[in-house]
Amino acid sequence: MIEGVIMERIYLDHAATSPMHPKVIDKMVTIMNATFGNPSSIHSFGREARHYIDLARAALARSIGAQETEIIFTGGGTEADNMALFGVAESYQTKGRHIITTQVEHHAVLHACKKLEKMGYEVTYLPVNETGRIAITDLQAALRDDTILVSVMYGNNEVGTIQPINEIGQLLEGHQAIFHTDAVQAYGVEDIDVNDSNIDLLSVSAHKINGPKGVGFLFARSTVKIAPRLFGGEQERKRRAGTENVASIVGFHEAVLIANEERSVKRENFIELKETLIKKLHEGQVEFNINGSLEYSLPHVLNLSFPGTSVEAMLVNLDLAGVAVSSGSACTAGSIEPSHVLVAMFGKQSERLTNSIRFSFGFTTTKEEISKTAEEIAKIVKRLKK
CATH class of the missing domain: 3.90.1150.10 (Aspartate Aminotransferase, domain 1)
Structure with missing residues (x-):
């Protein structure tokens, strides 16, 4: 230069x-300046922090057609993916130890699957065509009575290809397998409705939609059992221990409102x-x-x-x-x-x-x-x- x-x-x-969107930064600075209470404290400082988390949870749930109780705040997309895969594997191992995913998943899913294989689970990695899409017939052929989880990303982070999510949801209707999708790249740009698509678990990260780094969420349908990965306090309905990252959650909320609008x-x-x-x-x-x-x-x-x-x-x-x-x-x-x-x-x-x-x-x-x-x-x- x-x-x-x-x-x-x-x-x-x-x-x-x-x-980060300027409005997100402004919101976070305001919260960091004024709202420092621990959301688990019952005094006014704690209740104020808890109120902001409740507002964010409601908005995030609305954005995908979910219930507020089905949103679990995480430290980002990787944690959400890991929580989905290991949480289901542990909770449903008595029903089977077979998992189906694709060859083009993010490493947060692929490396988790490799670890699960070492733990005695069997993983089928579906191939894709030259455009990066799986064939529903391949998924159908791979599906077994002991399949407990199907994890297929919504849209690919490298080439942008969107998978046939609705068709996968339809195929799995009536099957015991839980349907997880890593929607980190798709959330905020695609119209996502977890009920229309029969999605059971969905991972999202804030920093892909002009929010802060280090915060995300896992949507977990109320009927799905998820064994926790972290142990400690009773936050997130005992599913994810640890004091909530209030400022980042508020920033995430603002980013979602802007993205939806x-x-x-x-x-x-x-x-x-x-x-x-x-x-x-x-x-x-x-x-x-x-x-x-x-x-x-x-x-x-x-x-x-x-x-x-x-x-x-x-x-x-x-x-x-x-x-x-x-x-x-x-x-x-x-x-x-x-x-x-x-x-x-x-x-x-x-x-x-x-x-x-x-x-x-x-x-x-x-x-x-x-x-x-x-x-x-x-x-x-x-x-x-x-």
Whole structure:
């Protein structure tokens, strides 16, 4: 960077984390300044804190068509996923020890499943097609009398593909298996109703919807038994011990209100940004392929493969140009662990594993930023292909 010149920075990694909304920050600061009581205390300071948690719980429940008592506050999406999987595995082990999930889940689900396998559970990992979707027939074939849990993510964090959630819910009606979905990427942009979709457990994280990091929730249907992972006080109806993170819960509440209010406008905007990026890349004569599905897709996530380039070079060059994106893979010491999602979609030999980039949009993203990004990509791709 030239001395004295401030480079414009463009953030297109909202699927990794999103900036907090100014209204969320204001709400949290107000609470941190004025409401410090422990929600479990019975005096006025405690009751005031408890009131804010109750308001948040009611709003979160309404946002997915649930009851207030079915919302369990957690430390984020990972904890919600772990609580769902281990909580069900322990509570229902007398009914069976078979679990079904997919090959493209977030590691919070996949690594939990690997741990459950070591504990004597049997896990079936469903394959996906080239767009990243499972086939209902595969799920049907995998379903057994001793299946106690089916965990299928709502929308994929790397490629944006949305799974056939309603069909899965219908298939599991009348079966003993509990249906869990990791909705961390979908919540706030998709219309989710747990009753319409027959969802029993649903995981959400606040920092993906312009709320604070370190807070999320698990929706657990009242008929589902969940063995707790934490032991101590009687918070969250004895399901999750520990003093509640009041300021973050209030911030989460505000983020949800904003997301609900702006959802349809935001969705249209994201779809337009996606179309603009694709169009501008075509105009810049950039060769690329879309990983995933445009038909069944989260509006804010777009994963593209750029033949003849490498992920590391693309990420570094884009970062130098002021554009923040990700590969959806972990970059370590110059080597890239291939994305398990792309491996499941295209196989271990596919060159898409080494040249794919994820772009993800948020409320701060503008069309101008997308056009500028496309220009920078065109320059970088030409340079890398020489």
